[in-house]
Amino acid sequence: MPLLSRRARTTRSLYAFATFASLSAALTVSVLWAVSTSPKMPWEPVIQSLALVAAISGVFAERRAAAREREHQLLTALRDENLVNQTYWESDFLPQQEMRHRVYPRLNHTATDAALASGLLSGARYSALHPALLHWRASAGEMNRRFDLAEIRSFVRETPEAELEAWHQALHASGGRLHQTKESLDEVRSLVEELLT
Numbered sequence: 001m002p003l004l005s006r007r008a009r010t011t012r013s014l015y016a017f018a019t020f021a022s023l024s025a026a027l028t029v030s031v032l033w034a035v036s037t038s039p040k041m042p043w044e045p046v047i048q049s050l051a052l053v054a055a056i057s058g059v060f061a062e063r064r065a066a067a068r069e070r071e072h073q074l075l076t077a078l079r080d081e082n083l084v085n086q087t088y089w090e091s092d093f094l095p096q097q098e099m100r101h102r103v104y105p106r107l108n109h110t111a112t113d114a115a116l117a118s119g120l121l122s123g124a125r126y127s128a129l130h131p132a133l134l135h136w137r138a139s140a141g142e143m144n145r146r147f148d149l150a151e152i153r154s155f156v157r158e159t160p161e162a163e164l165e166a167w168h169q170a171l172h173a174s175g176g177r178l179h180q181t182k183e184s185l186d187e188v189r190s191l192v193e194e195l196l197t
Helices: 002-036 042-089 110-118 129-156 163-173 177-196
Strands: none
Touching: 002 042, 042 110, 042 177, 110 129, 129 163, 129 177, 163 177
């Protein structure tokens, strides 16, 4: 896979170089043509020069627009993922039910992983979001591991009911791990919403 990625990057770089070199050469020739043409007929080289300047600036504008679109799609995916995670808290994330054989929901962080791996959010505009995403990813991963352990313990017959109840109470305690994870989610959500507006 890295070989294909390197080949794709090399091909893209070669196309970009060929495009800019051709446009630059054409612009240079047009400017020289406009300067060397008699004063009676300078319009054709001037028009061609302006068209080449428009083409060069259009390439840069298209690349910037494509990058902005990718960033917007990534931010939208983060917002949607946060909305799904938010519903866990709004619908009584861990309902009071029988302690035995309890299955806990898992926090989603796939879009967060994609955002961190893509490198698209590394610019100065995202200086507050990037560390918040790292913190959220660590918090969500930690909570999911705790849920794994709690499920295993709840399905083992030898685990005392009091131990399961103590774990549940610690989870819901004010300032506990669940509360910290919720604060991290809220921070990411507010930063993403701010960037999308």
